[in-house]
Amino acid sequence: MEKITNAIQVVPIQHYIYLSLILFIIGIIGALLRRNSIIVLMCIELMLNAANLLLAAFSAYHADASGQVFVFFIMVVAAAEVAVGLAILVMMKRNNHSLDINLLNRLSDNN
């Protein structure tokens, strides 16, 4: 582990933080602003992976393996969530014949 730690400390931790932050923000903006549900799901994945990246980076920097173990957990959850999300998406496509997220507005107050 120390060899990885020594190697990775060549690049300062701030770079990893900035990268992860940018990815996360891109993910958020995408999830909020895109109309296509598949793209929204992809952006959610992006957010998760940004967190993964940061976790892995910190784990390498501090020679602590628990960060990478946590990454495993997140990947498992992300996979399960994608499965469910895609199932919902398929139902949505069947009912509305479109993937537009703005068509899901039947809970409005009809005013």
Added chain:
Amino acid sequence: MIQFAWMIPLFPLLGFVINGIGKKTISRKGSGIIASVAVFLSFAVVGALYLQVMNGTLQSATLDMFNWLSVSNLHIPFSFLIDPLSVTMMLIVTGVGLLIHIYSIGYMGEDEHANTFFEYMNLFIFFMLMLVIGANFLILFIGWEGVGLCSYLLIGFWFKNNDYNYAARKAFIMNRIGDVGFLIGIILMYYQFGSVNFIDVFGKAAGMHSGEPVITAITLLLLIGAVGKSAQIPLYTWLPDAMAGPTPVSALIHAATMVTAGIYMIARSSALYVLAPMTMNIIIVIGLLTALLAAIIGLKQNDIKKVLAYSTVSQLGYMFLALGLGAFSTAVFHVTTHAFFKALLFLGAGAVIHALGGEQDIRFMGGIRKKLPITFITFLIGTLAISGIPPFSGFFSKDEILAAAWDRSPVLWGLGMLTALITCFYMFRLVYLVFFSTFRGTEKQASHLHEAPGVMTIPLIILAVLSFAGGFLNIPALFGGHESFHNFLSPVMSKYPQAETLITASSTQYSLMGVSVVLLLLIIFIARRYYIVNKQVPEADASQLKGIAKLVYNKYYVDEIYDFLFVKPYTFLSVRLYSWIEKNVIDLIVNTTGAVAIWIGSQSKRVQTGNTGLYLFIMVFGVIFMLLYLVISIHPSTH
């Protein structure tokens, strides 16, 4: 033995509950029997206690049940007081009440709501017993209010008739007017003495001077309550209207028990009243005025129950006169004898009404003594008693009052005597017009004329015996008697200084009695001349009356005056308040509150656009906000 005192009010309360729960299932006769048994059991316990008080094994004793009100300095235990006065009153209530209950089994037996009737009657007995057994003014007040309630329920018993409902309402409201004074009096009493317990208050009062303003104020306020409850001027007009209720109700409530509550209360508070000569004088005036004016009205009434009602008001005036003169035990004695003969008279009137199929107008009666012998004889005994003919009970009690009046001033005696003569005249007018001369009713009534059944005549007979012999409870020293009733009650009553001044010579007392008896016999003879020999009948059509006769027949128009002075303005105010304030102000406030709630809801509802993107945005925004807040709170702005 006193530990059983709590059973006394319990039995009628149980009767009330049982009759109430089983209203639909128990038969009419059954509920009557349950009610009568309940009263009988109370009577038995009271009798046992009376014997104990009588032979001295039980002095004035208090039975503390539980601590009822305990707030900072105010401690009011729920306790019963057993002493000669309360035991006497309880005997009257349960004894006469028992006879009336038995009578009602016959009288109300066919009524469709008979079960409710007996339920209310038992409730009344319960409250009346609470009134007389309480050891402090607050329990007395519970009973006081409770009997007012039962009076309302029972007067308006035949609720389908709207006039009866108005009569019930009138009775209750007039009672309440008196109760305001009573309540303020109790509060003032607590303020002055720090307690409302009889023993405490009377003990502390004994050390005060006569004529103290506080005592006068308290006694006046309590008097207002008594005036409302005991139908004195000016709060008496409810009692004649209360005749709308069934006759046993009139007998029990408006003759024997409830209306005597005011007299009981003043007699109980004798320790306070002897210190307030001004109030006592007011009581004398009120009592005498009521006695005289009500008697005059009785001369011109044509409804058998109304005559008896005004007679009750008049006799209550006599009792007030006795109280005002300081003759407290005499007043209670008259309460006792009055309970006997007035209940008898009312029950007898009920038997007559029952026999004539509901007829109450004496102009359509007459000559029924042959067909109703027991009713006639008992009614005659009652009339002789109320007129004050010796040796009937009324003679002893009434003559004592008149003797006390003579001690104070011959003028009082004269007015009292005049009232007695008028009483005698209108009572014998009643007897002659109902039982003598020719029958003036319909053919159908004549054929149905029959004596009342045994369940009704036996109470009549018992009450007649009591009306005859009741006077012997207190044979005055003048006749060599022991004045047992007075001696029995004297530990409870306080002495009135103004009454001690003059001891009349026995020769004067004999001549006073002799004069009264002779005059009364003369009146009976005159009435006989008028109604039997000359066969006078009151006018069939009341609109022919003129002048004083018209004034008296219309009860001096007092009802109309009250209507004009109080009822109409109050109703006017009530209608105005309803139509303006109620609709525009109160409804406005309530409706506006509702409208505001709806408006807030409708504005809050706009958050739910159904737009998923918006929801996501708000969620993200919220999280960022929380994180920022966390960061800033952990790191202060200067770093």
